[in-house]
Amino acid sequence: xxxxxxxxxxxxxxxxxxxxxxxxxxxxxxxxxxxxxxxxxxxxxxxxxxxxxxxxxxxxxxxxxxxxxxxxxxxxxxxxxxxxxxxxxxxxxxxxxxxxxxxxxxxxxxxxxxxxxxxxxxxxxxxxxxxxxxxxxxxxxxxxxxxxxxxxxxxxxxxxxxxxxxxxxxxxxxxxxxxxxxxxxxxxxxxxxxxxxxxxxxxxxxxxxxxxxxxxxxxxxxxxxxxxxxxxxxxxxxxxxxxxxxxxxxxxxxxxxxxxxxxxxxxxxxxxxxxxxxxxxxxxxxxxxxxxxxxxxxxxxxxxxxxxxxxxxxxxxxxxxxxxxxxxxxxxxxxxxxxxxxxxxxxxxxxxxxxxxxxxxxxxxxxxxxxxxxxxxxxxxxxxxxxxxxxxxxxxxxxxxxxxxxxxxxxxxxxxxxxxxxxxxxxxxxxxxxxxxxxxxxxxxxxxxxxxxxxxxxxxxxxxxxxxxxxxxxxxxxxxxxxxxxxxxxxxxxxxxxxxxxxxxxxxxxxxxxxxxxxxxxxxxxxxxxxxxxxxxxxxxxxxxxxxxxxxxxxxxxxxxxxxxxxxxxxxxxxxxxxxxxxxxxxxxxxxxxxxxxxxxxxxxxxxxxxxxxxxxxxxxxxxxxxxxxxxxxxxxxxxxxxxxxxxxxxxxxx
Amino acid sequence: xxxxxxxxxxxxxxxxxxxxxxxxxxxxxxxxxxxxxxxxxxxxxxxxxxxxxxxxxxxxxxxxxxxxxxxxxxxxxxxxxxxxxxxxxxxxxxxxxxxxxxxxxxxxxxxxxxxxxxxxxxxxxxxxxxxx
Numbered sequence: 001x002x003x004x005x006x007x008x009x010x011x012x013x014x015x016x017x018x019x020x021x022x023x024x025x026x027x028x029x030x031x032x033x034x035x036x037x038x039x040x041x042x043x044x045x046x047x048x049x050x051x052x053x054x055x056x057x058x059x060x061x062x063x064x065x066x067x068x069x070x071x072x073x074x075x076x077x078x079x080x081x082x083x084x085x086x087x088x089x090x091x092x093x094x095x096x097x098x099x100x101x102x103x104x105x106x107x108x109x110x111x112x113x114x115x116x117x118x119x120x121x122x123x124x125x126x127x128x129x130x131x132x133x134x135x136x137x138x139x140x141x142x143x144x145x146x147x148x149x150x151x152x153x154x155x156x157x158x159x160x161x162x163x164x165x166x167x168x169x170x171x172x173x174x175x176x177x178x179x180x181x182x183x184x185x186x187x188x189x190x191x192x193x194x195x196x197x198x199x200x201x202x203x204x205x206x207x208x209x210x211x212x213x214x215x216x217x218x219x220x221x222x223x224x225x226x227x228x229x230x231x232x233x234x235x236x237x238x239x240x241x242x243x244x245x246x247x248x249x250x251x252x253x254x255x256x257x258x259x260x261x262x263x264x265x266x267x268x269x270x271x272x273x274x275x276x277x278x279x280x281x282x283x284x285x286x287x288x289x290x291x292x293x294x295x296x297x298x299x300x301x302x303x304x305x306x307x308x309x310x311x312x313x314x315x316x317x318x319x320x321x322x323x324x325x326x327x328x329x330x331x332x333x334x335x336x337x338x339x340x341x342x343x344x345x346x347x348x349x350x351x352x353x354x355x356x357x358x359x360x361x362x363x364x365x366x367x368x369x370x371x372x373x374x375x376x377x378x379x380x381x382x383x384x385x386x387x388x389x390x391x392x393x394x395x396x397x398x399x400x401x402x403x404x405x406x407x408x409x410x411x412x413x414x415x416x417x418x419x420x421x422x423x424x425x426x427x428x429x430x431x432x433x434x435x436x437x438x439x440x441x442x443x444x445x446x447x448x449x450x451x452x453x454x455x456x457x458x459x460x461x462x463x464x465x466x467x468x469x470x471x472x473x474x475x476x477x478x479x480x481x482x483x484x485x486x487x488x489x490x491x492x493x494x495x496x497x498x499x500x501x502x503x504x505x506x507x508x509x510x511x512x513x514x515x516x517x518x519x520x521x522x523x524x525x526x527x528x529x530x531x532x533x534x535x536x537x538x539x540x541x542x543x544x545x546x547x548x549x550x551x552x553x554x555x556x557x558x559x560x561x562x563x564x565x566x567x568x569x570x571x572x573x574x575x576x577x578x579x580x581x582x583x584x585x586x587x588x589x590x591x592x593x594x595x596x597x598x599x600x601x602x603x604x605x606x607x608x609x610x611x612x613x614x615x616x617x618x619x620x621x622x623x624x625x626x627x628x629x630x631x632x633x634x635x636x637x638x639x640x641x642x643x644x645x646x647x648x649x650x651x652x653x654x655x
Numbered sequence: 656x657x658x659x660x661x662x663x664x665x666x667x668x669x670x671x672x673x674x675x676x677x678x679x680x681x682x683x684x685x686x687x688x689x690x691x692x693x694x695x696x697x698x699x700x701x702x703x704x705x706x707x708x709x710x711x712x713x714x715x716x717x718x719x720x721x722x723x724x725x726x727x728x729x730x731x732x733x734x735x736x737x738x739x740x741x742x743x744x745x746x747x748x749x750x751x752x753x754x755x756x757x758x759x760x761x762x763x764x765x766x767x768x769x770x771x772x773x774x775x776x777x778x779x780x781x782x783x784x785x786x787x
Contacts (some may be wrong), residue, residue, distance in 0.1 A: 032763075382779055448680075451679040451680070451682075452677075452680075454678060454679070456679075456709070456710075458710075459683070478706070478710060480683050480703070480706045481703060481706050481710065481712075483710070483712075485710075
């Protein structure tokens with residue numbers, strides 16, 4: 001199997017003293033010249049520098065080399081550099097290999113003699129590898145230039161608008177009947193106090209009107225297959241029982257519907273009908289029937305909506321619709337939820353009527369909320385004179401709930417306290433906090449504004465909340481004075497922790513990784529914050545971690561730009577270091593198919609129809625090598641990592 | 656248990672009016688206490704005194720010895736990142752205490768000529784001296 005004798009050049013890098021401080025480089029060069037079957041061995045201070053790269057290029061030309069070994073740092077750092085260097089003078093990049101003598105040698109020992117021996121062995125091993133290396137060409141795959149954005153809150157809307165404006169079609173999907181997400185529930189936004197809906201609804205309308213955006217609301221992902229640039233996604237659009245082409249959103253049906261149920265949009269503070277519109281500015285401005293609550297669909301009687309609809313839009317025989325989409329990239333914008341109050345036992349298990357969470361208080365403050373913007377408490381509609389805000393309810397609490405800081409609560413609590421004070425001038429807002437974290441433009445100034453406007457901050461975490469008469473008693477402490485504090489409040493607002501809205505099952509469906517709390521994991525925490533390790537999947541907004549609106553919007557534009565970058569060409573290159581199959585040896589047992597984590601292998605019949613064999617779907621193969629390890633006869637071989645090659649490498653190291 | 660807000664908001668107004676300082680401006684960093692030359696003997700120290708006032712514990716501070724130990728050196732006010740001058744607050748607190756005490760001198764009974772002739776400091780000291 002040994003190919004024709006190759007003309008190999010070896011370049012040994014000093015990396016300043018990083019390598020040369022431990023490895024005796026002149027000795028390594030001397031030994032390689034004596035013992036290895038190579039044309040040239042040269043050392044250089046910094047091979048990755050311009051002079052270093054030029055030395056490699058000149059030597060290749062002068063000595064007519066066809067393969068190169070660079071002994072230097074880890075291939076994760078400069079393999080791409082040197083592969084580009086050699087290809088600029090006509091060598092196939094896959095015939096350039098890195099011998100890692102820094103991370104795996106000089107950095108792990110102080111023993112100069114042993115380091116020198118080991119460096120020599122590592123380089124000899126890699127020389128054996130390049131002897132068998134084949135020239136490889138990247139695989140070209142087509143790209144479907146259409147994106148699917150999952151979740152239509154402010155992050156999803158922004159991502160869709162940016163991709164659509166760049167000229168590519170986008171499908172914007174949401175599980176709710178309307179787009180808008182949590183931002184549509186907010187009253188006003190910090191630190192500028194502009195009305196949330198006033199700044200969001202123009203974007204919602206723009207998304208609806210954009211010629212490149214298709215809205216798919218009331219829809220969920222059913223299954224997904226394919227790979228980067230070529231995904232097939234099955235979407236289930238839930239039965240709406242209303243023909244949206246006929247419905248005008250006039251709400252006559254809503255008025256007539258006799259069945260009431262807690263309103264999700266107002267977080268249970270009010271009731272909605274079984275046929276309903278999420279909120280007045282809903283986009284699309286249409287109604288749906290919530291089947292489990294509909295008297296006709298459940299019990300067979302009523303049909304009042306059908307009777308009164310002026311457009312004949314009610315469609316009781318409506319079915320879930322399955323649509324198959326072909327897209328090139330997916331953006332996750334699934335956002336957050338708040339921690340369930342039931343998790344917080346000492347704060348009343350969510351059973352106390354006058355203990356609400358942050359989003360409920362947003363609804364109470366909202367002009368379209370349960371009390372039309374007047375601050376009243378849920379139990380009796382009385383105006384609360386004393387409101388206690390409890391920060392870190394479930395955040396920064398690894399023992400009982402979430403270990404992380406939910407980041408937005410300091411600011412939204414300050415905002416809510418200010419807004420409460422604006423509505424109830426004589427009211428007393430009291431905020432219990434552990435730390436006030438105001439890292440953001442205009443945030444510290446906003447915190448100052450809260451104290452200026454009469455908000456009392458008490459440094460200490462609340463230990464217990466309970467009812468006494470029609471008051472809510474809050475037990476806390478002021479750790480700055482060391483005093484215990486009891487407040488008789490009329491209303492308590494818990495700044496409950498944010499948690500990811502995407503479930504584990506959803507992440508598994510998409511094969512995306514989550515951290516221990518369920519936030520989607522980015523490809524690199526600093527340098528690749530909007531990408532995932534799964535090619536073609538991007539992250540926007542709070543599905544990746546707690547974020548405020550400006551951060552979510554910025555990240556969404558970042559994710560959009562990655563998608564646009566992917567779509568600039570109609571083809572993609574895939575690394576050619578993948579598995580192959582030797583058909584003569586393959587027995588068609590299929591073991592490799594089961595071990596392949598990328599579904600990149602399939603059983604086929606050979607062209608002559610005589611036997612079963614395995615075929616590699618090249619674009620799916622990531623070159624992990626699982627099949628090569630599993631194949632009982634050695635028919636599955638990884639390109640440039642063939643069994644023969646590895647055996648020779650072991651021999652080279654033992655010489 | 657501490658009753659949080661004492662019904663003494665009038666005193667808060669007085670303190671802020673007399674001192675020209677806003678109590679809620681203080682965010683409890685402690686720089687005033689850290690630089691205070693008499694803090695070692697003060698009870699409560701400047702930052703704690705302001706905190707107690709923010710919580711409405713006016714009597715606790717008015718009855719403390721700490722406010723009388725302030726040397727009015729103004730280091731606290733000079734260094735405060737939020738522009739709160741505790742020296743002025745302590746001054747206001749002392750004034751409030753003194754105003755609530757009996758003055759045995761009656762301004763009207765003092766000879767006008769004496770008022771204009773006597774050194775101002777001696778005049779003020781006389782008021783302090785005859786206040787119990």
